[in-house]
Amino acid sequence: GAGVSQSPSNKVTEKGKDVELRCDPISGHTALYWYRQSLGQGLEFLIYFQGNSAPDKSGLPSDRFSAERTGGSVSTLTIQRTQQEDSAVYLCASSFRQGGTGELFFGEGSRLTVL
């Protein structure tokens, strides 16, 4: 498909385990964002990539969270030693231009449940 693809769509894990969430952006989109959305809540910015660089990672909640992007394409968000408060939907978005004034295309998200 031509849209942003995220996997897994659902992940249930036990507290203390590590999880990896994957985002495959639209081909040619240089800007990539990760957001977190708790149930019924708004969009919490986590990190922004331009190409493979992350000029803004100010939204990462703690050092348990990390992200990388390779080949200017696929990105992985890793959460180490998961906690129950990490339960949320993690959304990835990409943009052809730097996303401030360009349209963001969102994936359907990865729903993470930490037991």
Place this chain on the structure above:
Amino acid sequence: QQQVKQSPQSLIVQKGGISIINCAYENTAFDYFPWYQQFPGKGPALLIAIRPDVSEKKEGRFTISFNKSAKQFSLHIMDSQPGDSATYFCAASPQDSNYQLIWGAGTKLIIKP
């Protein structure tokens, strides 16, 4: 700290009515104001956007009104339909950033048949 305040948090409108969602910002240095629509289980999708050099933009039943002096912008949905039931987010892009979007908290809209 730059903020975008969105209201109401939730809204119920009868089918055929007008839905109005308001956003206000506290920093004049924004240059792009998009609205995103999110259906349950999906990611947000761009609905309509406006730049501050125009006061109104209309696309079908959806209209953005922008009041620069009041630092407010609003989304109007005319002839609201049950299929419009979704969560709506306003956002604003700071002039001094080429990637940031400051998001409102969202409005859950329910259109009653």
